[in-house]
Amino acid sequence: MHPAPSVIIFTVLSGAGFGLLFFLALGAAPVFGLAALLLWGTGYALAVIGLLASTFHLGNPQRALRAFTQWRTSWLSREGWASVGALLLLVPVALAAIAGGALPPVFGLVGAAFCLATVAATSMIYAQLKTVPRWNYWTTPALFLAFAATAGAILTGRNLPAAILSAALGVVLVLSFRLGDGRFARRGASLGTATGLGRLGAPRVLAPAHTSSNYLMKEMIHVVGRKHSRRLRWIAVIFASVLPLLIMLFVPPVPPVVAVAALLHLAGAFVARWLFFAEAEHVVGLYYGQRGPEGGTAGGG
Amino acid sequence: MTYRQPKLDTSPKVSDEVRKTTCYMCACRCGINVHLKSGKVSYIEGNRDHPVNRGVLCAKGASGIMQVTAPSRLRAPLKRVGPRGSGAFEEIGWDEALELAVSWLKPLRETAPEKLAFFTGRDQSQSFTSFWAQGFGTPNYAAHGGFCSVNMAAAGIYTMGGAFWEFGQPDWDRAKLFILFGVAEDHDSNPIKIGIGKLKARGARVIGVNPVRTGYNGVADDWYGVTPGTDGLLILSVIHELLKAGRVDLDYLARFTNAPCLVDEAEGPGRGLLLRDKDGKLLVIDKATGKPAPFDRTGVRPDLGATHKGARTVFQHLAERYLSEEYAPEAVAGRTGIPAERIRGLAAEIAHAAFDAPVVLDRAWTDFRGDVHRQMTGRPVAFHAMRGISAHSNGFQTCRALHLLQILIGSVETPGGFRFKPPYPKPPEAHPRPHSGFNPCRPLNGPHLGFVQGPGDLALKADGSPARIDKAFTWENPMSAHGLMHMVIPNAHAGDPYRIDTLLLYMANMSWNSSMNTAAVMEMLTDKDETGAYKIPHIIYSDAYASEMVAYADLILPDATYLERHDCISLLDRPICEAEAAADAIRWPVVEPDREVRGFQSVLVDLANRLGLPGFVDEEGRAKYRDYADYMVNHERRPDVGPLMGWRGNGDQTGRGAPNPDQLQRYIDNGGFATAHIPDEAQFFKPWNRAYQDWAVSLGLYDQPQPYIFSLWSEPMQRFRLAAEGHGERQPPEHLRERVARTMDPLPIWYEPFGEAAGAAYPVHALTQRPMAMYHSWGSQNAWLRQIHGHNPLYVPTKIWTEKGFADGDWARVTSPSGEIVVPVAHMAALNENTIWTWNAIGKRKGAWALDPAAPESTKGFLLNHLISELLPENGDGMRWSNSDPVTGQAAWFDLRVRIEKADPPGEAQPAFGAIASPVPPARRNRP
Amino acid sequence: MTALPPPSARKLGLVIDLDTCVGCQACVTACKGWNDQGYGVPLSDQNAWGSEPSGTFLNRVHAYEVQPDTGPAQVVNFPRSCLHCENAPCVTVCPTGASYKRAEDGIVLVNEDACIGCGLCAWACPYGARELDGAAGVMKKCTLCVDRIYNENLPEADRVPACVRTCPTGARHFGDLGDSESAVSRLVAERGGYDLMPELGTSPVNKYLPPRAKGADERVDILAPLLDVKASGFAGWLDRLLEKI
Numbered sequence A: 001m002h003p004a005p006s007v008i009i010f011t012v013l014s015g016a017g018f019g020l021l022f023f024l025a026l027g028a029a030p031v032f033g034l035a036a037l038l039l040w041g042t043g044y045a046l047a048v049i050g051l052l053a054s055t056f057h058l059g060n061p062q063r064a065l066r067a068f069t070q071w072r073t074s075w076l077s078r079e080g081w082a083s084v085g086a087l088l089l090l091v092p093v094a095l096a097a098i099a100g101g102a103l104p105p106v107f108g109l110v111g112a113a114f115c116l117a118t119v120a121a122t123s124m125i126y127a128q129l130k131t132v133p134r135w136n137y138w139t140t141p142a143l144f145l146a147f148a149a150t151a152g153a154i155l156t157g158r159n160l161p162a163a164i165l166s167a168a169l170g171v172v173l174v175l176s177f178r179l180g181d182g183r184f185a186r187r188g189a190s191l192g193t194a195t196g197l198g199r200l201g202a203p204r205v206l207a208p209a210h211t212s213s214n215y216l217m218k219e220m221i222h223v224v225g226r227k228h229s230r231r232l233r234w235i236a237v238i239f240a241s242v243l244p245l246l247i248m249l250f251v252p253p254v255p256p257v258v259a260v261a262a263l264l265h266l267a268g269a270f271v272a273r274w275l276f277f278a279e280a281e282h283v284v285g286l287y288y289g290q291r292g293p294e295g296g297t298a299g300g301g
Numbered sequence B: 001m002t003y004r005q006p007k008l009d010t011s012p013k014v015s016d017e018v019r020k021t022t023c024y025m026c027a028c029r030c031g032i033n034v035h036l037k038s039g040k041v042s043y044i045e046g047n048r049d050h051p052v053n054r055g056v057l058c059a060k061g062a063s064g065i066m067q068v069t070a071p072s073r074l075r076a077p078l079k080r081v082g083p084r085g086s087g088a089f090e091e092i093g094w095d096e097a098l099e100l101a102v103s104w105l106k107p108l109r110e111t112a113p114e115k116l117a118f119f120t121g122r123d124q125s126q127s128f129t130s131f132w133a134q135g136f137g138t139p140n141y142a143a144h145g146g147f148c149s150v151n152m153a154a155a156g157i158y159t160m161g162g163a164f165w166e167f168g169q170p171d172w173d174r175a176k177l178f179i180l181f182g183v184a185e186d187h188d189s190n191p192i193k194i195g196i197g198k199l200k201a202r203g204a205r206v207i208g209v210n211p212v213r214t215g216y217n218g219v220a221d222d223w224y225g226v227t228p229g230t231d232g233l234l235i236l237s238v239i240h241e242l243l244k245a246g247r248v249d250l251d252y253l254a255r256f257t258n259a260p261c262l263v264d265e266a267e268g269p270g271r272g273l274l275l276r277d278k279d280g281k282l283l284v285i286d287k288a289t290g291k292p293a294p295f296d297r298t299g300v301r302p303d304l305g306a307t308h309k310g311a312r313t314v315f316q317h318l319a320e321r322y323l324s325e326e327y328a329p330e331a332v333a334g335r336t337g338i339p340a341e342r343i344r345g346l347a348a349e350i351a352h353a354a355f356d357a358p359v360v361l362d363r364a365w366t367d368f369r370g371d372v373h374r375q376m377t378g379r380p381v382a383f384h385a386m387r388g389i390s391a392h393s394n395g396f397q398t399c400r401a402l403h404l405l406q407i408l409i410g411s412v413e414t415p416g417g418f419r420f421k422p423p424y425p426k427p428p429e430a431h432p433r434p435h436s437g438f439n440p441c442r443p444l445n446g447p448h449l450g451f452v453q454g455p456g457d458l459a460l461k462a463d464g465s466p467a468r469i470d471k472a473f474t475w476e477n478p479m480s481a482h483g484l485m486h487m488v489i490p491n492a493h494a495g496d497p498y499r500i501d502t503l504l505l506y507m508a509n510m511s512w513n514s515s516m517n518t519a520a521v522m523e524m525l526t527d528k529d530e531t532g533a534y535k536i537p538h539i540i541y542s543d544a545y546a547s548e549m550v551a552y553a554d555l556i557l558p559d560a561t562y563l564e565r566h567d568c569i570s571l572l573d574r575p576i577c578e579a580e581a582a583a584d585a586i587r588w589p590v591v592e593p594d595r596e597v598r599g600f601q602s603v604l605v606d607l608a609n610r611l612g613l614p615g616f617v618d619e620e621g622r623a624k625y626r627d628y629a630d631y632m633v634n635h636e637r638r639p640d641v642g643p644l645m646g647w648r649g650n651g652d653q654t655g656r657g658a659p660n661p662d663q664l665q666r667y668i669d670n671g672g673f674a675t676a677h678i679p680d681e682a683q684f685f686k687p688w689n690r691a692y693q694d695w696a697v698s699l700g701l702y703d704q705p706q707p708y709i710f711s712l713w714s715e716p717m718q719r720f721r722l723a724a725e726g727h728g729e730r731q732p733p734e735h736l737r738e739r740v741a742r743t744m745d746p747l748p749i750w751y752e753p754f755g756e757a758a759g760a761a762y763p764v765h766a767l768t769q770r771p772m773a774m775y776h777s778w779g780s781q782n783a784w785l786r787q788i789h790g791h792n793p794l795y796v797p798t799k800i801w802t803e804k805g806f807a808d809g810d811w812a813r814v815t816s817p818s819g820e821i822v823v824p825v826a827h828m829a830a831l832n833e834n835t836i837w838t839w840n841a842i843g844k845r846k847g848a849w850a851l852d853p854a855a856p857e858s859t860k861g862f863l864l865n866h867l868i869s870e871l872l873p874e875n876g877d878g879m880r881w882s883n884s885d886p887v888t889g890q891a892a893w894f895d896l897r898v899r900i901e902k903a904d905p906p907g908e909a910q911p912a913f914g915a916i917a918s919p920v921p922p923a924r925r926n927r928p
Numbered sequence C: 001m002t003a004l005p006p007p008s009a010r011k012l013g014l015v016i017d018l019d020t021c022v023g024c025q026a027c028v029t030a031c032k033g034w035n036d037q038g039y040g041v042p043l044s045d046q047n048a049w050g051s052e053p054s055g056t057f058l059n060r061v062h063a064y065e066v067q068p069d070t071g072p073a074q075v076v077n078f079p080r081s082c083l084h085c086e087n088a089p090c091v092t093v094c095p096t097g098a099s100y101k102r103a104e105d106g107i108v109l110v111n112e113d114a115c116i117g118c119g120l121c122a123w124a125c126p127y128g129a130r131e132l133d134g135a136a137g138v139m140k141k142c143t144l145c146v147d148r149i150y151n152e153n154l155p156e157a158d159r160v161p162a163c164v165r166t167c168p169t170g171a172r173h174f175g176d177l178g179d180s181e182s183a184v185s186r187l188v189a190e191r192g193g194y195d196l197m198p199e200l201g202t203s204p205v206n207k208y209l210p211p212r213a214k215g216a217d218e219r220v221d222i223l224a225p226l227l228d229v230k231a232s233g234f235a236g237w238l239d240r241l242l243e244k245i
């Protein structure tokens, strides 16, 4: 899949934002006043910037409100509702914290649930797609939730949970790479089933339907070199998981340390998310004879 | 909850108006419905009532709208202001343009009319353009047939009075076996596809014989991946098998062919000609009496096995020849690349389909001898073939071999077989002979092109030198019925046989894809003599688009597009008839041009009037025709016979009748075409069928019945051979004597294509194919089609692919005896193991067609033409023969031999030429 | 409307005969031509005469090569457009309801006025049947020519999709696959019509007819010679042959 910057920014930042808000809502960082403004502000900023970035991916963003209508069936619509719900529900909680007070925990709990739902819904947008076998797996929600939670824990400066979550994220990330690598083949779709010609013998592409590119090829077919992706997998794991883990284990959570850990983690998250898209293969690539790296890569990271 | 969905208007208005005319993106000439919204073309679909396409359209036809809106369209007449080839022009007015043309042409006509050479591409008005050239008085006129497929046309006409494509078609509704030789797409584009669809729907068998298995060959039930240039051998081997098994249609051969005619074997000038009676009628031996009788006498039963005074029948000659072991499957398997068992299988399939389940129609008919046949019995094996067998230097004889096969099994003009389309059948004798007698201020002494009967008809001057600039109808290629367009520029440049002054070209991209050795042609067009003048002093060109050729002309006469002008698809020329009906058609301006362009035919009428050409002006010099539309209605070739057959006289006559001023409107009202159905009893056996002959006369196709028998033995060829053997006044020059004697065999033969002379250093065959969705060079301006074919890979068979270690994305250097290209490759398994191929004419010159100079057509696309030379490598005697068939002069595009090796990817496909300046403004970026 | 309607009795769709399709691309441009001026916004082209052209098409024709166990490789042309799936994932993922499946005939459409151009439906479609228009930013897909097949301004015979009407070989068939007696259903039954990527559970309405078996005609025996010409001589052969007349 095309690793579109808008979508990467959207998922990484909003994921981190809702992760942070989740922890704040649960009262993980009992801060007040200016500190509260800063932390809650960071959470809101990440979530909102992420959500805004997602609209850059739209052909007609002016109609974006329509995306709220299909919550019964569409994960994208549900994500919209959940995110708006989370952002609205947590306003009083945040204001109370900034004002130096606190609301009954149930307010935070409900908001936190919405944060969680938002991230889960985002992940389901991808996980539901049978057309992208690598995504269409439990690893996708696990990955999104782990990223959100890790970011939230780091940003709230909670050493132990952050360390545990970082480690867990590392495990999930490695698993997602390893398990993802064979997914396409295991799903069973091949040029033979895509065309039904498998019954005759082994089909191969003779001529493309068109020599010029098109939306499908730009959007769904992205080929990353195997070596390249191996290196990036290492980088993703080290930055998103290993370095934050070490920092959280060994360095006290003073704000500059938290910031460094968070930035390292986010850098890793961006790389991981880039790979999440770039390594994912859509079955439509079969028609074009382009199976990208997964056809050959046995996994790295 | 109930399911909600938007309300939809499922009956939107489609358009304001529909105008019916004829498509132009190829010579198939389908009927189209042009939808207009607010006066603009909005949508084009096929016309369901049209005899050619029955409503369907191909990819080009269905995107015709792109032809009219193309940014490459020329806008006004252009006068060259920079050096030739630079593309620097200024736009001028029509009066200035026409006066300039007249200033060049008038003196020529008055002093040396042969110094005008007028050659046209695949235009569809040859009876008109040749009439113009005849009036001008130059012998130098032809259309593109010489480099296209004259082998097919001439072999068909000399053998059976018609050939494939425009001349005839398979009986799609009845054939049980259809065999296709060397066709990727062909002119009969939609009818072939409709036909294959019909065969498939009926579950009939389709066999493809082609080195490449794409398109039609892809859907074929079986595929013979023959080695290029060896089809003749394959066919003669099939004939060998059929003869050996006695699976030929003897009755048909005896009645309808010259198989029972007697070959004179007495030494002398008549040797090898057929015996005739004192009235010149061919003689046969009548089985009933055992005596000689004219072949067409009532009641005669010709004897195939007769011998008369030492003369044996044609049938015995041919049987003896093809039964020879040299044609046995084992003997030809190696050369053809087809195992002997497969050749036997092919023969068996043909015999089975032809004889084990003949098609019988309960339709009585009467033949030219007066014999009444109660039924029509047919051999349901149909063939079609085109350039794959004709574009080789042995193509004429190969096409003859295929016709011989068809005739031996009795499938020509019988139900389920091959059927002629009016005005065919028409034997060679019924065609004009070539004329080349010219004099200042006089029209030519007759039509330029035709069918020679012997050396006496050659277009030679008194001193024996060629009368025509292209050397058509000379000893180099005696039966060059369509001229040799590919030799015009080289000969004019070399001044051989003489110099010309003005080259007038019409819709032929001669500086690019329609020439061999493109780079050299560009040099010839720009080459200057000692005085600094161009060797070809004036070039006038009519194109509708900014093609590569535009840059090489001095004066451009921009044409209107097919939706903006009148055209005439005439029975005098190349009509759109079907086996069951005569049909012709028009184009008419369904929209008006939005710029200073004019239909070229009307421009020719204007020029003719300004020049006072006979046929166009009356005795007082007054113009007879205002424009082409006027000519279409009012011109008469013979009294009461004109360009259009429909609605003549007062509107109720077809074929014959006085000009009718309402004729064009009647065509428009009828959807742009006219049809005249052939009566049921006249629909088969046409060359011999009295009912058909009478119908043809009534329609004006000819003036009296002209039944004839097929020429398995070709006397015209034997006459040339006799000359080569030293008989008669006109004899070939010494260096051609042996070649004429060898190649002008009166029975089909196979010889190695001349391209094989390249030798072992060039072990691979290289071919091109037409893409179904592109028409030569002009599809690239079409924003839709160029997304489908924006560049062309060179397809390489598995054997070479692995041998040379190619991988996806690689490039190759391909070298022929005359050139080298470096191009992208792709792997293909369904391909003859010794053949590489690519799509034709996708490669574009930078700066042409209003495309971005970085367009893939110019950076990755390429032409094979750089590897093909118009002259063969020097011969032992120091002569260089043209790369053409020695019988007809057909360009031997597919003789090409090359070698191929892996190459470092260059920045862009090689050779790359500098950009030419575009005569039109750059295209806008997006559409709409 | 993003939920799928209850399965309709009428299931309009195409049946594409791979034994007959010659890959001419006529259906591609006929579709583009009709839909450029029909349902919804035009099908735009970017950089149309430039170095990297790209445009919206609703139907594309690929060429594949298949190597069977025995015999030479075969070439199969393969048209690809929306299959109007019964279990259309493209519909259920749509956040706006722009994508919907018609209750009455099963045609899957995009209501362009509601489409935000998020592209999710194109991601959900296994068959590459949806292309986001580069100019209008709305999702385009095969409409099964819903503006033709019921269009009372068209003659009855023309109420078929543009691609079907133009296909020169007749490789494209249009009809009701919900009716087992329809011509298309019978074709599917006779010729073994199949689904693409059945493993994804989309239940396409459109069906593909497989290429027929290729190779020599098994029913035909190799020709037996009339006589051994070498042994009996030409004269003997001729006598035997001419006896047959």
Ligand SMILES: Nc1nc2c(c(=O)[nH]1)N[C@H]1C(S)=C(S)[C@@H](COP(=O)(O)OP(=O)(O)OC[C@H]3O[C@@H](n4cnc5c(=O)[nH]c(N)nc54)[C@H](O)[C@@H]3O)O[C@H]1N2
Residues within 6 Å of the ligand: B026, B027, B122, B148, B149, B181, B182, B183, B184, B185, B186, B187, B188, B189, B209, B210, B211, B212, B226, B227, B228, B229, B230, B231, B385, B386, B387, B388, B389, B392, B767, B768, B769, B770, B771, B772, B773, B774, B775, B776, B837, B894
């Ligand atoms: N779409 C489209 N239609 C066209 C045209 C076009 O440009 N585009 N051009 C028109 C014109 S001008 C012409 S002349 C016709 C030509 O129509 P075709 O005769 O179909 O011409 P080509 O495409 O050149 O195809 C030649 C075929 O012959 C095969 N071939 C080559 N050598 C041999 C051989 O030795 N033996 C056999 N058996 N096969 C061989 C090639 O593989 C190829 O398939 O098409 C006309 N129709």
Ligand SMILES: Nc1nc2c(c(=O)[nH]1)N[C@H]1C(S)=C(S)[C@@H](COP(=O)(O)OP(=O)(O)OC[C@H]3O[C@@H](n4cnc5c(=O)[nH]c(N)nc54)[C@H](O)[C@@H]3O)O[C@H]1N2
Residues within 6 Å of the ligand: B121, B122, B144, B147, B148, B149, B506, B507, B508, B509, B510, B513, B514, B515, B542, B543, B544, B545, B546, B547, B548, B549, B559, B560, B561, B562, B600, B768, B769, B775, B776, B777, B778, B840, B841, B864, B865, B893
């Ligand atoms: N390698 C290789 N080369 C080949 C062949 C091959 O098989 N292989 N085939 C050969 C054959 S058979 C042929 S017929 C030639 C064809 O070669 P060309 O006849 O050169 O074919 P086109 O590229 O169609 O060029 C025709 C010109 O007509 C112009 N034109 C288009 N429409 C109009 C119009 O309405 N009016 C006017 N006045 N001009 C118009 C186009 O812009 C173009 O410049 O190519 C030959 N070249």
Ligand code: SF4
Residues within 6 Å of the ligand: B023, B024, B025, B026, B027, B028, B029, B030, B053, B056, B057, B058, B059, B060, B061, B062, B189, B190
């Ligand atoms: S075959 Fe295609 S290009 Fe040729 S006339 Fe017919 S529709 Fe036009």
Ligand code: SF4
Residues within 6 Å of the ligand: C081, C082, C083, C084, C085, C088, C089, C090, C091, C108, C124, C125, C126, C127, C128, C129, C130, C141, C202
């Ligand atoms: S083919 Fe694709 S777009 Fe069409 S209904 Fe099925 S999933 Fe949806």
Ligand code: SF4
Residues within 6 Å of the ligand: C093, C094, C095, C096, C097, C098, C099, C110, C114, C115, C116, C117, C118, C119, C120, C121, C122, C138, C139
């Ligand atoms: S692109 Fe349009 S139709 Fe597709 S899912 Fe998004 S809103 Fe729905």
Ligand code: SF4
Residues within 6 Å of the ligand: C030, C031, C032, C034, C035, C058, C059, C081, C082, C141, C142, C143, C144, C145, C161, C162, C163, C164
């Ligand atoms: S049915 Fe209509 S929209 Fe669909 S592919 Fe055919 S022409 Fe295009």
Ligand code: SF4
Residues within 6 Å of the ligand: C020, C021, C022, C023, C024, C025, C026, C027, C028, C061, C077, C079, C166, C167, C168, C169, C170, C171, C172
């Ligand atoms: S129009 Fe028909 S034959 Fe041509 S590509 Fe389309 S389906 Fe195949």
Ligand SMILES: [Mo]
Residues within 6 Å of the ligand: B147, B148, B149
């Ligand atoms: Mo041609």
